[in-house]
């Protein structure tokens with residue numbers, strides 16, 4: 001892995017980049033006053049509510065709440081990981097991305113020899129399935145599973161014969177080859193020196209990357225050895241948290257895949273393919289990771305997870321749902337299907353046939369439905385307490401959904417379920433750390449709209465949109481003394497701007513990427529106070545004044561509540577000053 005990208009570089013990069021160019025190249029923008037507009041690429045709409053501010057270097061959608069910087073836009077729109085988005089902008093700006101650590105000094109290893117070695121190994125396993133004297137046990141197993149020669153060839157199945165060194169002898173026992181075979185996990189090093197083959201007496205399933213190169217193997221045992229399924233270990237080529245078995249073949253079979261079925265093992269993938277269901281993939285001995293899902297969502301919009309119907313299957317589904325939630329931007333769909341007790345996809349497709357099985361896939365439960373069904377099992381919606389519990393359970397999960405129509409819809413559904421106004425719910429969900437008026441019931445809220453926001457929020461929002469306001473802050477100490485939600489974040493923003501007064505709003509936001517308070521900061525940045533541009537300075541000063549008053553009140557309160565004889569001379573003078581000033 002390359003080292004961390006220094007935040008000063010991000011500041012510079014964002015200062016040299018114009019978000020308008022970045023977005024306009026992908027979503028044509030129209031100038032409207034000081035800002036630029038388009039129909040939102042993240043939700044479906046007919047009149048533009050997607051706005052790009054050249055001054056602030058933000059984009060913001062008034063329809064779905066999508067929001068971010070040029071880096072954030074590339075990550076969302078192009079589905080790029082953070083470093084890739086930075087590389088892309090840097091290339092356009094004609095600069096090189098520096099890394100904090102020295103790892104970038106090392107030239108990147110050329111992996112080509114390892115790839116070609118794996119190809120050779122894969123060919124050898126295939127050859128053994130055809131010609132090894134003991135191939136019969138392997139062939140009998142595949143036949144018993146109903147696999148045709150055509151499917152075996154399509155997935156490149158092979159055979160690792162019984163014995164400790166067949167592969168090693170066949171591929172090469174010279175030092176270099178031995179070392180490469182060990183690095184790729186094909187050989188295991190003995191404690192007293194020497195090596196032995198990892199895969200023995202197993203059906204071999206080569207694992208391909210999306211470009212079709214062999215990066216590792218899975219092996220299904222033929223005898224009684226343990227474990228039943230064995231995978232290549234992590235290696236320079238193979239990262240199980242990123243790879244999906246069968247994806248290469250699924251894409252090869254159909255370039256325009258619309259859905260993928262995620263199953264548990266390679267045998268399921270191959271068995272389903274035998275029955276004409278050629279869009280299933282399997283994770284490799286690991287739970288689904290965000291990398292897996294991103295990989296799929298790059299070209300497929302609908303992902304159906306297939307789990308056992310038992311407790312363990314349900315738990316795995318909840319885990320997969322949690323992983324999927326932050327990735328569910330509009331247009332993406334995640335569903336769950338649960339198998340009858342004791343069945344796996346392999347057994348079920350064989351007893352039921354293709355049509356029945358595909359019927360089950362088409363009847364899979366949408367994530368939204370599964371989400372609320374799960375919650376309702378944990379809280380009784382018929383009681384007030386239960387409904388409150390439900391909101392508090394839903395809150396951390398829904399707040400991780402990307403902005404968009406899907407999130408809106410989930411809020412709506414939650415609000416219907418607990419009989420609270422949608423606005424109350426979404427406000428509640430999206431502002432975990434900033435105080436808000438307490439949740440109100442439908443009847444009570446109608447005449448209480450337009451309540452003014454907290455001074456912390458106003459100050460944060462004003463600073464985020466207008467970093468130059470930092471000059472107006474002359475007294476920081478009293479603010480630091482305040483005990484209240486949002487204060488530590490406000491102080492950090494102030495201190496960051498005092499150290500780096502020239503940060504653009506976008507660069508300021510980027511400094512919080514990946515941190516716990518990132519979400520809160522984004523929410524505040526999105527939140528458009530009904531303040532005209534000219535009034536911002538005044539609003540900001542008002543908020544700071546309010547906070548200074550709060551600080552004084554808290555100090556008075558704390559001094560006043562202590563016995564007078566415990567106060568130092570200094571504290572007494574202070575208390576006197578405070579009291580006489582009131």
Ligand SMILES: [Zn+2]
Nearest residue numbers: 040043061064
């Ligand atoms: Zn939108």
